[in-house]
Amino acid sequence: MSLSLTMAWRNIGRNRRRSAITGSAVAFALFFAISLRSFQLGIYEHMVDTLVGGISGYIQVSDSAYWPAQNIDLAIPENPQWKKTLENDNRIKSVRPRLTGFALLSSEKESSVAQWIGVDFEQEDTAFWKNRLRSGNFNPNLKKNIPVWLGKRLAEGLNVDVGDTIVGLGQGYQGGMANDLLIVAGTLALGNPELEKRAAVLRFNDAQEFSGAYGMWGSVLITPYQKEKSLSLSSQLSSELKLEGASWSSWEERMPELKQIIQADSAGGVVVLFILYTVISFGLLGTMIMLASERRREFTMQIALGVKRSVLAKVVLIEALLVGAFGSVFGIILGRSLAYYLHLNPPRLLGDAALAMENMGWEPVLPPSLDWSITFTHTAIVICIVLLVSLWPVLTVYKSSAINR
Amino acid sequence: MSLIRLENLNKIYASQAGNVHAINNISSDFKAGEFTSIVGPSGCGKTTLLNAIGGLDKPNSGKIWIDNTDITSMGDKVLIDFRLRNIGFVFQAYNLIPVLTALENTTFILELQGAEKKVRNERGMELLKAVGLEDKANSRPNQLSGGQQQRVAVARALASRPRFVLADEPTANLDSKSTETLLDIMAELNSKEGTTFIFSTHDQRVIDRARRIICLEDGRIK
Ligand SMILES: Nc1ncnc2c1ncn2[C@@H]1O[C@H](COP(=O)(O)OP(=O)(O)OP(=O)(O)O)[C@@H](O)[C@H]1O
Ligand SMILES: [Mg+2]
Secondary structure, eight states: OOHHHHHHHHHHHHTTTHHHHHHHHHHHHOOOOOOOHHHHHHHHHHHHIIIIIIIOOOOEOOOTTTTTOGGGOOOOOOOOHHHHHHHHOTTTTEEEEEEEEEEEEEEEEEEEEEEEEEOGGGGGGGOOOOHHEEOSSSOOSSSSSEEEEHHHHHHHHTOOOOOOEEEEEEEEEGGGEEEEEEEEEEEESOOHHHHHEEEEEHHHHHHHHHHHTTTESEEEEEEEESGGHHHHHHHHHHSSSSTOOEEEEEEEHHHHHHHHHHHHHHHHHHHHHHHHHHHHHHHHHHHHHHHHHHHHHHHHHHHHHTOOOHHHHHHHHHHHHHHHHHHHHHHHHHHHHHHHHHSSSSOOOOOOHHHHHHHOOOOSSSOOOOOOHHHHHHHHHHHHHHHHHHHHHHHHHOOSSSSSO | SSSSSEEEEEEEEETTTTEEEEEEEEEEOOOOOOOEEEESSSSSHHHHHHHTTTTOOOSEEEEEETTTGGGGGHHHHHHHHHHHHHEEEEEESSSOTTTTTTTHHHTHHHHHOOOHHHHHHHHHHHHHHHEEEEEEETGGGGGHHHHHHHHHHHHEEEEESEEEEEEETTTTTTTHHHHHHHHHHHHHHHHHHOOOOEEOOOHHHHHHHHEEEEEEEEEEEO
16 A cells, blocks of 8 residues: 555544544435435436326337327338347337327217327337226237227216227328227326327227228337437437438427426426535535644644655545545445335325326326436535545645744 | 855844844854754754754745755755755654554655665664664554654654754653663764764753754854
8 A cells, every 4th residue: 555545544543533524424415415316306207207108209210290290191111120120229128119190989979089099019018008007908808899998088088988889980091091990998097188088099900900001100119228318319329220211309309398397396406405515515624624724733744854745635635535435435325225225115195196196197106216327426526525625635735834833 | 075054044033023033144064974962042043043954944044055055045845855855854742643653654754765665664673673662663653652752753864864864852852761762872873874963952961962062042153
């Protein structure tokens, strides 16, 4: 071990109480920041997952004029080769084609305009659909007829339930007619009242048959592993993996309002953390001022002996960094343990809030995010603060002379 | 040829009560191998003179030649390095680095000079033995008595074989027995290793041991 490191290390033990206070302040700040941010960002992830993940996709590939009108005439030809390449890409979690269009649905007594959505259940996240099923099931025993899963409010509007037959009538692909008998196989809560009023989910093949758009995709939804990188990944993939006649968009481009809501809310958390960090910084500065005054005589003595001021500064900085690193390790372990525990056992909302969320097809739980970037960001911030406040003893070193005055 | 030459040295402290002429036009010579004591009543300028010779403080005028180099014209950074390589210091108190052991304190200067560990430790142990503390090599300063700490400081000052050693009242905080021991050690190292010692004191027993005595009064050599 070098002399500076030895001295820095042993200096930590000199005033244990002060070192402990410094370390715990760092640990507390980091614990608090990681917990708070994990919670906050976790809620956003949950929200985006509900509103975006299953419906319009983190990344969507479709005709450039397709979104938001979702006109079936703008469907693109299936390209299994391209899909395979995407599926084999290690950045990509799932690739799900969708086909959608509009139709008039009529039960015995009521009629309603609906948007039918063709979904390939085998390619989908089964949990996503299971969580949203309110009645019925996904394996109906039907030979001839086409099963349909209706949005909760749509089913209510049509006054139908599982097992009832409805008539679908609408515009098919390229001027064709789409009409068929549909059997209600289930009802869905889709996390968006508007969607619940109009969504009618069909199996993908049934949707092609219903509309006559054989061999066509309306759009392809892509879920990346790093969901927060959707925007950059979308533009990156669009040049790497061109699909004839189609363009790429990420959810941020399609739903800028949602992005704005999240940013505005997130800013609130940032303000809280800014206050926390300011308070902690002054606390840490206090311990550093203490350290500097404890060592003043020693600095003078060493400068007299011929020790370079830069060496003395280095010793102080190493000491501060070591204490900061210890505190950080503790803070990270505590913060991440809490986040991990709550991720596995997410707190459930109770009462009206829970009901409201549940009605929107949104599981009333608040699972914290486990994103490591939260940990990295705040560890970096805390270490920067430690370095910043260590400037006090460093300045003391540079102001010290070779004799006591 | 002299090791240290002082030329018309002056140091004036400005204070509210008026200027204090702490060193008043001193010129003198010190030869290699000297064992010299600077004596005089409190406030006569001993510390001021030693600080100037050691390059710890700048005189207002005059020159200090060490081996034909004028240290009064050196910049602060150059001077720090000059001290490291040429001068050994023993202060009145608070000499040692609390987190280092007696041996590590003894070899501290050598390590900063870049000496190898084996060489360092051999020399360090040699000097700890010379000051009678080889069994305390691994003790920290707070486990040593005041006299033992001063002996470690002497060992450190000598370990790097500096051109000369400056000691400002090295025995001021010691009892008569420790004072005796420390002086024996300094005198022995002076004759055995030829180390030049310049020390200040107002202790008669210490003055008696010096081979050359410089008497100061009101900043002048008497
Ligand atoms: N920093 C300072 N500011 C003003 N005056 C000073 C300062 N340091 C020393 N003096 C004055 O300079 C004179 C010489 O002081 P110095 O410390 O050299 O004396 P000394 O011989 O070492 O005394 P002692 O035996 O008490 O240590 C004294 O009159 C002292 O008051
Ligand atoms: Mg003095």
